[in-house]
Amino acid sequence: MTSVDSLYNNTLFIFFTQKSSMERTHLSPYTNHPQTTTKQPISHTYSDPGGGEAGPDNDKWASKLLLECAQSISYKDYGKINHLLWMLNELSSPYGDCDQKLAYYFLQALFCKATESGNRCYKSLISVADKSHCFDSARKLILKFQEVSPWTTFGHVASNGAILEAFDGENKLHIIDISNTLCTQWPTLLEALATRSDDTPSLKLTVVVTSTMARSIMKEITQRMEKFARLMGVPFEFNLINGSNKRLWQLTKEELNVQEGEAIAVNCIGALRRVEVEDRGDVIRLFSSLNPRIVTVVEEEADFTSSRFDFVKCFEECLRYYTLYFEMLEESFTPTSNERLMLERECSRGIVRVLTCDDEQNIDSGDCERREKGNQWCERLKEHFSLVGFSDDVVDDVKALLKRYRTGWSLAHDRTNSNEDSGMMLAWKDEPVVWASAWKP
Amino acid sequence: MLQSLHLQHPPISSTTSSSVKDSTMNMNTNTSKRPIHDSTDEITEFSGEIKRRNINEHEHEDNSLTVEAESSGLRLLGLLLQCAECVAVENLNRANSLLPEISELSSPFGSSLERVAAYFAEALQARIISSYLGTYSPLSIKTLTLAQNQRIHNALQSYNSITPFIKFSHFTSNQAIFQALEHEETVHIIDLDIMQGLQWPGLFHILASRPRKLKSLRITGIGSSHSLLEATGVRLHEFANSLNLPFEFIPLECKIGNISSDSTDFTEFLTQLGIRSDETVVVHWLHHCLYDVTGSDYNTVRLLRLLKPKLITVIEQDLSHGGSFLNRFVEALHYYSALFDAVGDGVEPENVERFTVERQLFGAEIKNIVAVGGPKRTGEVKVEKWGMELGRVGFRAVSLAGNPASQASLLLGMFPPWKGYTLVEESGRLKLGWKDLSLVTASAWEPLDLD
Numbered sequence: 001m002t003s004v005d006s007l008y009n010n011t012l013f014i015f016f017t018q019k020s021s022m023e024r025t026h027l028s029p030y031t032n033h034p035q036t037t038t039k040q041p042i043s044h045t046y047s048d049p050g051g052g053e054a055g056p057d058n059d060k061w062a063s064k065l066l067l068e069c070a071q072s073i074s075y076k077d078y079g080k081i082n083h084l085l086w087m088l089n090e091l092s093s094p095y096g097d098c099d100q101k102l103a104y105y106f107l108q109a110l111f112c113k114a115t116e117s118g119n120r121c122y123k124s125l126i127s128v129a130d131k132s133h134c135f136d137s138a139r140k141l142i143l144k145f146q147e148v149s150p151w152t153t154f155g156h157v158a159s160n161g162a163i164l165e166a167f168d169g170e171n172k173l174h175i176i177d178i179s180n181t182l183c184t185q186w187p188t189l190l191e192a193l194a195t196r197s198d199d200t201p202s203l204k205l206t207v208v209v210t211s212t213m214a215r216s217i218m219k220e221i222t223q224r225m226e227k228f229a230r231l232m233g234v235p236f237e238f239n240l241i242n243g244s245n246k247r248l249w250q251l252t253k254e255e256l257n258v259q260e261g262e263a264i265a266v267n268c269i270g271a272l273r274r275v276e277v278e279d280r281g282d283v284i285r286l287f288s289s290l291n292p293r294i295v296t297v298v299e300e301e302a303d304f305t306s307s308r309f310d311f312v313k314c315f316e317e318c319l320r321y322y323t324l325y326f327e328m329l330e331e332s333f334t335p336t337s338n339e340r341l342m343l344e345r346e347c348s349r350g351i352v353r354v355l356t357c358d359d360e361q362n363i364d365s366g367d368c369e370r371r372e373k374g375n376q377w378c379e380r381l382k383e384h385f386s387l388v389g390f391s392d393d394v395v396d397d398v399k400a401l402l403k404r405y406r407t408g409w410s411l412a413h414d415r416t417n418s419n420e421d422s423g424m425m426l427a428w429k430d431e432p433v434v435w436a437s438a439w440k441p
Numbered sequence: 442m443l444q445s446l447h448l449q450h451p452p453i454s455s456t457t458s459s460s461v462k463d464s465t466m467n468m469n470t471n472t473s474k475r476p477i478h479d480s481t482d483e484i485t486e487f488s489g490e491i492k493r494r495n496i497n498e499h500e501h502e503d504n505s506l507t508v509e510a511e512s513s514g515l516r517l518l519g520l521l522l523q524c525a526e527c528v529a530v531e532n533l534n535r536a537n538s539l540l541p542e543i544s545e546l547s548s549p550f551g552s553s554l555e556r557v558a559a560y561f562a563e564a565l566q567a568r569i570i571s572s573y574l575g576t577y578s579p580l581s582i583k584t585l586t587l588a589q590n591q592r593i594h595n596a597l598q599s600y601n602s603i604t605p606f607i608k609f610s611h612f613t614s615n616q617a618i619f620q621a622l623e624h625e626e627t628v629h630i631i632d633l634d635i636m637q638g639l640q641w642p643g644l645f646h647i648l649a650s651r652p653r654k655l656k657s658l659r660i661t662g663i664g665s666s667h668s669l670l671e672a673t674g675v676r677l678h679e680f681a682n683s684l685n686l687p688f689e690f691i692p693l694e695c696k697i698g699n700i701s702s703d704s705t706d707f708t709e710f711l712t713q714l715g716i717r718s719d720e721t722v723v724v725h726w727l728h729h730c731l732y733d734v735t736g737s738d739y740n741t742v743r744l745l746r747l748l749k750p751k752l753i754t755v756i757e758q759d760l761s762h763g764g765s766f767l768n769r770f771v772e773a774l775h776y777y778s779a780l781f782d783a784v785g786d787g788v789e790p791e792n793v794e795r796f797t798v799e800r801q802l803f804g805a806e807i808k809n810i811v812a813v814g815g816p817k818r819t820g821e822v823k824v825e826k827w828g829m830e831l832g833r834v835g836f837r838a839v840s841l842a843g844n845p846a847s848q849a850s851l852l853l854g855m856f857p858p859w860k861g862y863t864l865v866e867e868s869g870r871l872k873l874g875w876k877d878l879s880l881v882t883a884s885a886w887e888p889l890d891l892d
Contacts, residue, residue: 003589082574089570094563095549095800111570120538128541336550336791345544 004061008087061091062099063319066106070315073114081114094344098326105348106319109355113311118356125349135220137342142184144339148332150405154426155269155298155436156185157401161394162438163265164192166294167201170263174204176256176290178248179269183207183221187228194232202235206257209242210274210367248275249282253290264292270299272377274367277305280380288384288441295385295439301425301432302371304354311355318354321371322347328428331408374435378422385439389421398424514554517546521558521774524565528572529767537569549799550790557781560804561774564811571813590669593731594637596801599794603784605859606881607639608852609873610727614754615644616845617885618723621752622648626656629720631750633697633741634727634734635662638673642680649684661691661715665732670694691715696736700744707747714748722750726827728757730806730816738817738824746834753831753886759872759879761825762815773810776880777803783875786861828870828884836886840869845883849873 069084085107092103112118146153167173173193179185186205194200205225209218222238229236239257248271258264266287275283287295302321307313325347333340350369372380378387390398395411402409412427423437520543527536540562547558601607622628628648632638641660648655660677664670670692681688693714700713716722724745726734735741745753760776762769780803788795809816817823824830832838846866853859865872865879872879 085570086574089567089574093800093804094544095559095804107570111573115573124538124541128545131542132545334791335793336796338548338550341548341550 004065004087004091007090008083011083011086060099062088062103062106063323065091066103066110066319067312067316069110070312073110074312085111085114098323098330101326101344102319102323105322105344105351108348109351112352112356118352119358122349122352122357125352129345129349139182139184141339141342142182144337145343146184148405149328150402150409150426151328151434152181152184152269153401154398154424154434156181156188157398158390158394158424158436159267159269159296159298159438160185160189160192161397162296162388162390163189163267163294165391165394166265166388166438166440167263169198170293171199171201172204172262173201173265174206174258174262175265175267176206176208176258176292177267177269178208178210178271179267180209180271181269182218183225185267185269186225190229190232190234190236193234200234202237203229204237204239204257204262206239206241208248208251208256208271209240210248210271247279247282249279249286251286256290258290264290266290266292266295268295268297272297273299273369273371276368277308277370281383284380284384291441293440294388295381296437297377297381297423297439298434298436299374299377300371301373301435303373303376304370305372305376308370315355318351322351324428324431324433328408328433332406374423374425374432374437377435378437381437381439385441387421387423388438388440390424390436390438395424402426510552513546514552517543517554517558520546521561521565522771525767525770528565528568529765529770531572533569533573536565540566540569549796549804552790553778553781553785556785556790556799557774557778560777560799560807561811563804564808567808568811568813587666587668590636590666592801596797597636597639600798600802601639603788603795603798605852605862606873609849609871609881610756610883611640611643612848612852613841613845613871613883614725614727614756614885615640615647616848617754617839617841618644618725618752619647620844621723621839621885621887622721624653625721625751626653627717627720628655628657629659629661629716629722631661631663631714631716631722631724632726633663633724634729635660635664635670635673637669638662638677640725640727641677645677645681645684645686645688649686655687657687657689657720659689659691659715659720661693663693663695663697665694665696667692667694696734697744698735698737698740700740710744710747716748722748724748724750724753726753726755728755728827729802730758730760730762730809731802732809733817733819737821739822742824742830742834745831745836749835749888751887752839753836754883755827755831755886756881756883757827759874759882760810762810762817762823763825769810769815773807775878777807779875779878779880783861783880828882828886831886835889837889838869839885839887841871841883841885842866842869845885846871849883 065084065088069081069088072080072084088103088107088110091100092107093100094104095101096104108121109118112121142152145151163175175186175189177183177185183205190203193203207218207221218240222240225238226236229238241251241255268287272280272283300321303317304314304321307317326344329340329343353367353369381387398411402411408429410427410430412425412430412432423435425432426434426436520539524536524539524543527533527539543558543562543565547555547562549556549559551559597607618630630641630644632640638660645658648658658681662670662673662677664673674690674692677690678688691714700710711718728734758776760772781799784795784798806816809818812818814820815823828838846864849864849871853862853864861875863874863876863879865874870882870884872882874880
């Protein structure tokens, strides 16, 4: 029996007779504390059960406990809920190994769910993050992440490749960038434009920022990008649009500064998932109305959408995805990395949002975060667009990119559409994690 | 052989023959219970201390950074205290709402203050949830697993190399024990929490070099895991054999306070501890908050009174665990701020060894201190200061000034120059601290009536 099992069994009796506390919506302790049933008070103290070198004894204890807790919440088994929350509380830590971290962040979400305080918790997490982030720290974070992992650069390289090919021969280029990458994608594209064999085209870059936090730090970007373009000798115009205080699909051609004679590319990196589920069709229709040469879509491979009314199913998928992500982070960064810590905290916001916030309650702050898988996005995009396969050159570029990182990264073959090409899939340890695709009208 | 070594001066001392500062240096021992009136008072006092101790930390940064760091540091402290106050009055909603900002401002890989705040934030989060669940009934857990013990041991080894505390406790108590055993030949040492038994080889060494040889040396090692005790026993045997000491190890898997102490069964109690009537008994205890050692403090005191060992050596953390939650919290915050300063001094924030020590040891202790019931996780009355308690129940202090003090000051002068650490001798006790805060006190006790 593992030590976790043994802790579970030893503490079972305490929770056995508890009445429901989850009906309360305020956080307040019991007024009548459960009696100790042992005659001799013997103490239990915190000690670190996981820690990296945990043997087969404690393997994957976190997902077992977390899933059981989620199930208990859906059955409203209050005694069990309390017991599992207690266990998770004892064993978790935000500074431990993967199991402990997952336990910690998912425990927060489960606790919010059980106390129905998700919306409040999320708002507070967002406002705190907003206050403490600044351009320098955000930029440093993104650049460090790109240095140690291809998670984001994969999408950049694939999209840039497709965009450049679609823009071949065009002179007036307009890229509408709907992303929160702080423009880290564009320097390489600008370089490529500058070194094109024919005349250097002009580039207008319209950046639509959707994430609440990125908004406050984008102002600094304008100067940098203009400077870089000047350096590259590319005639450049830069516009910044705040895309989150109105629904994204409500943006007009005028607001996006779309003009006659422009070759348009719509670049959508991790942006579609931030749109409310009901609005996604409208956003894609908007793209179509712009008559772009190419639309590049990059999204993380997870489905928090089809299960959004089924708490346990959604929880399972969340757990699966974030387990991969946390493991990837742990292997990519050094053990004492502040950047990894910040990325983990970012996850906690997403987890709380997806699992505990009531979508119907019209949350104005923050983003939706309900990811969909590549094949799901394909279904949506097919209504207005058709898939463009990535050329061999682009695939080679991506493969070359992956070689620059630690082992574990590969291109996975998408098996769902065996006949058709359906974009490129980045895989980590053979698990599909990031999906990139290119579309034309 | 000890007396012949030249004494070195620790960096900050005045030159007395023992090179130990006398007690007029006014070291803050943190033993008084400070009434918590207003958190702003606390913050001002607190931040003043932290500033004083951190004079060197921001020396090389320009002024604007220092000001910014100071103000976010103040904010962090303020939030921590506010959160603790809320927990103290069970306003869990409000406490919980303060945590996101505290977490955001803190990090286990930052400045000393950011790091200590990170662990206190983690502990407060755990505390809020357990308070909400209302389940802080004490309960037993079978053992720490072997893996857990191994992790603690590894962390302790790192702790031993980056701070002088462990060596301090070993050197001073071994010296005191050696002196107490001057005329004795059959010796029995009871180590209330033996762990890996790292202290004892040092004592074996000096006992073996005595002209008057020992007839028998037995150690009863108390611990929570039989397999760990066995391993410790094997190791100690090997060492003792290499020195030709007549050694025997008695493992005892229990907590000292749980041993039945019905006074009519005193002989049975002696048998349980493995003590023979002709032996000279020494009891030793190195304190920590990683887990509960005594089981019942009350019983432990009682047993010690009955046992009347020739000497009791105790190394205590200068941290009291009684009193209200808020008092405990503020004291601990003060204490660990100094400790984090000490281990972080001159070490880059990304240092993995320091992180391991902070997380496996300090973080675990902090979590236990902030938990309901404190480190023992029970509501039982706890002894606050063992030294003082022993003084109350029929023991008197044996002064550690003299050779134990010399050993300690020698240690501080030794390898990596432990600059910043201060050693003070006060009423026969030895206190080792960081800058002006005493963190650990070593004391020795003998029975008043030596019949």
